[in-house]
Amino acid sequence: MRARAYAALALAWFAVPVVPMxxxxxxxxxxxxxxxxxxxxVRGWQAAWDAGVLAAGARSLLLGxxxxxxxxxxGATAGRVLGWGRGWSRALVAxxxxxxxxxxxxxxxxxxxxxxxxxxxxxxxxxxxxxxxFALPYCAFTIGAGYAATDRxxxxxxxxxxxxxxxxxxxxxxxxxxRPLLVAAVLAFLVGWSDYVVTLLLGGGQLVTxxxxxxxxxxxTGNEPTVAALAVATAVPPVLLLGAVVLLARxxxxxxxx
Amino acid sequence: MTDHRDLLRATPSLAAVLAIAGVGMGLVVxxxxxxxxxxxxxxxxxxxxxxxxxxxxxxxxxxxxIATASTVVACAIGLAVGSLVLAAGPGVRLVRxxxxxxxxxxxxxxxxxxxxxxxxxxxxxxxxxxAGLPASAGWPRLVGGPxxxxxxxxxxxxxxxxxxxVVVAALGATHVARTETAAALGATPxxxxxxxLVPASLPAVGASGLIVFVxxxxxxxxxxxxxxxxxxxxxxxxxxxxxxVDLTDRPAAAAAAAVTAALALGTAVVVAVxxxxxxxxxxxxVGAGGSDLAARAGAAR
Numbered sequence: 001m002r003a004r005a006y007a008a009l010a011l012a013w014f015a016v017p018v019v020p021m022x023x024x025x026x027x028x029x030x031x032x033x034x035x036x037x038x039x040x041x042v043r044g045w046q047a048a049w050d051a052g053v054l055a056a057g058a059r060s061l062l063l064g065x066x067x068x069x070x071x072x073x074x075g076a077t078a079g080r081v082l083g084w085g086r087g088w089s090r091a092l093v094a095x096x097x098x099x100x101x102x103x104x105x106x107x108x109x110x111x112x113x114x115x116x117x118x119x120x121x122x123x124x125x126x127x128x129x130x131x132x133x134f135a136l137p138y139c140a141f142t143i144g145a146g147y148a149a150t151d152r153x154x155x156x157x158x159x160x161x162x163x164x165x166x167x168x169x170x171x172x173x174x175x176x177x178x179r180p181l182l183v184a185a186v187l188a189f190l191v192g193w194s195d196y197v198v199t200l201l202l203g204g205g206q207l208v209t210x211x212x213x214x215x216x217x218x219x220x221t222g223n224e225p226t227v228a229a230l231a232v233a234t235a236v237p238p239v240l241l242l243g244a245v246v247l248l249a250r251x252x253x254x255x256x257x258x
Numbered sequence: 259m260t261d262h263r264d265l266l267r268a269t270p271s272l273a274a275v276l277a278i279a280g281v282g283m284g285l286v287v288x289x290x291x292x293x294x295x296x297x298x299x300x301x302x303x304x305x306x307x308x309x310x311x312x313x314x315x316x317x318x319x320x321x322x323x324i325a326t327a328s329t330v331v332a333c334a335i336g337l338a339v340g341s342l343v344l345a346a347g348p349g350v351r352l353v354r355x356x357x358x359x360x361x362x363x364x365x366x367x368x369x370x371x372x373x374x375x376x377x378x379x380x381x382x383x384x385x386x387x388x389a390g391l392p393a394s395a396g397w398p399r400l401v402g403g404p405x406x407x408x409x410x411x412x413x414x415x416x417x418x419x420x421x422x423x424v425v426v427a428a429l430g431a432t433h434v435a436r437t438e439t440a441a442a443l444g445a446t447p448x449x450x451x452x453x454x455l456v457p458a459s460l461p462a463v464g465a466s467g468l469i470v471f472v473x474x475x476x477x478x479x480x481x482x483x484x485x486x487x488x489x490x491x492x493x494x495x496x497x498x499x500x501x502x503v504d505l506t507d508r509p510a511a512a513a514a515a516a517v518t519a520a521l522a523l524g525t526a527v528v529v530a531v532x533x534x535x536x537x538x539x540x541x542x543x544v545g546a547g548g549s550d551l552a553a554r555a556g557a558a559r
Contacts, residue, residue, distance in 0.1 A: 003349075006347075007348060007349035010342055011349070014359075014360050016375070017372050017375055017411075018363075018371050021367070024374055032379035033384050033388070034384065077268040077271050078271040078272070080267070085264060096272045097271075100275055102526045103282075104493065104522060105476065106496065107286055107515035107516065108283060108286070108519075110511060111286030114289065114295075129274075129278060130278055136274065190364075193364070194364035194366070196364075196478070196479045201500070211366050211479075214370060215483075218366070227370050227373075231367045231371055235364070
């Protein structure tokens, strides 16, 4: 009984903060002190549509995908040293990979801004490069944990059977790392999808992603349905992505068992 | 030999971090001393540091208050939720799944919704009113008020999910054997939690707590949306000065950014020197959020 109460308390802690967003996203009028909206409707969604929620969503999707496409393979090379390496080479990679975890992305962006302007690097390229750098540690440590859990002799056996180093890596090691690679790609995607401040600082106002739309709406007042609709639009894709990853892993496990 | 080849193959990722994070930090310091102006010739000057002097000190205080409070609350609740999940009672699969969802949500979404919850006429005030709580003193200013209550609660909400998942990932494999041994030796549930689980989870809580602290020091959007207008935490101060129409504010913005980075990096270095075991757990902590997503993805096994 007590365990049930604790679980309910934990669920409430995680769920309550998103409740107003979910209610407001379906409310046209909800004046205080009413506990429930006086009028339901899609006013917020219409305003979000007019603000360009679809195009912003597509930009966010592409930004997340680009960050994942760069950070995952780079993270895999560092992850191999973190998982299988020893001594100073492992320590070196660990220290370098911790740097982006410790440094604030906005500070790095402020520092790079003038240089990127002088080198005439387009805002989109700069944003992707900086976000991929900040996603790298999550990929490296996740894939590193995957390497550490994988028996190194798999690759040695493939080599002993005559496979070239590259073939042994691709055909023996990579399949064993499928799951950490997938999770690393999801984490990197989330870094690109969720970012607000780097996109704003380096995108030069041209790169209007979902968080940029949401930030601009949330800083105003009197537009709760719009803020809620944009917040839901920003929240749902990561949750769907997680669900898809869980289903994919489940299906793969089942087909492997069959 | 293989180690060296692997290191060589990892060179592009090391170079990317050093080039972007290293150069970015170097340039932020140069900019703060006027050596990297947007227009005109570089000229060494302390003007940027002087311009933001008092605001900088107040910003450090505000940042430290927010980061310390958020870290303490996130660690306490994260440990409690992690203990609950490890105990494997009824409903914990759902708790763990919801924690993973919270981890995946952007902070900006959390901040926007927390605003709708805690501000004047927000859902919390309506529920308090309906529950008959005395309204004579009025609703406290949780958003934008003298204390950063909404900011801290938003950070604690999302980061407690991170701490909980790191604790579960770090202890999951050994937890059952450990508590069964303690139970066989006659330990009560409270003793098992106090004397077995808490000490075993301390490195995970400490490492994830350090990551939470450093993250909250450098986060912009949560305090920007939920905090008061003055004094601002360092990231909000830096961003405002950086986007100011007055170009002479840029060195001041860079000074605030440099202090933020020094605060985050300095804390990590001090912790690493004082608590080497925590430093070793740090890398694990970064990966453990991902590892738990991986475990979740493989939950059907």
